[in-house]
Amino acid sequence: MAISPGWKAPDFMTDTTMGPIRFHAWGHGCWRIVLTHPAGYSTQSLRAGIRWARTCVQPVRLLGLSPLHSPRLADMPSHPSAITLPAMPDFPVIHDETGHIASLWRGIEVDVGPENPALEEHAAFIIDPDNTVRSTLLHPPATEQDFATVIHVARGFGIDCAPLRHIPRAA
Secondary structure, eight states, X not given: OOOOXXXXXXXXXXXXXXXXXXXXXXXXXSEEEEEXXXXXXXXXXXXXXXXXXXXXXXXXXXXXXXXXXXXXXXXXXXXXXXXXXXXXXXOOEEEOSSSHHHHHSOOXXXXXXXXXXXXXXXXXXEEOTTSBEXXXXXXXXXXXXXXXXXXXXXXXXXXXXXXXXXXXXXX
């Protein structure tokens, strides 16, 4: 069953590429964005999302799942540190060998007929500091998604960045 807005986000303990976390404690007092398939976003787009999260007035943490069936991750080594996207600091990724966490955080499965396996929508979940899912953004399993869409929706909840200060030039 897919997670819906208004529901309490499931809690779990797991290892990530940046060390172990317990989801609710890790995000205490922070907004969180969980990406079910981070490999579906372009590297440049994810880097922009990380920069955005670092500059927000309210703390924002990003978390990625690394489903074993993801086509771009299927050929990578099985060690969790090898599943990270290239040079992505402050972006922990869960290597979910059992599929348990992915089963908690999954998009909607679409039945595409008896000859084909179910097609799983990819998702980005926005979770508030009280562990309530505020929004679920779904997109088809295609690569090169743009994180700007996630930022746009997050800003609708009042998550915003500090304005850049103008620094006068020395005369």
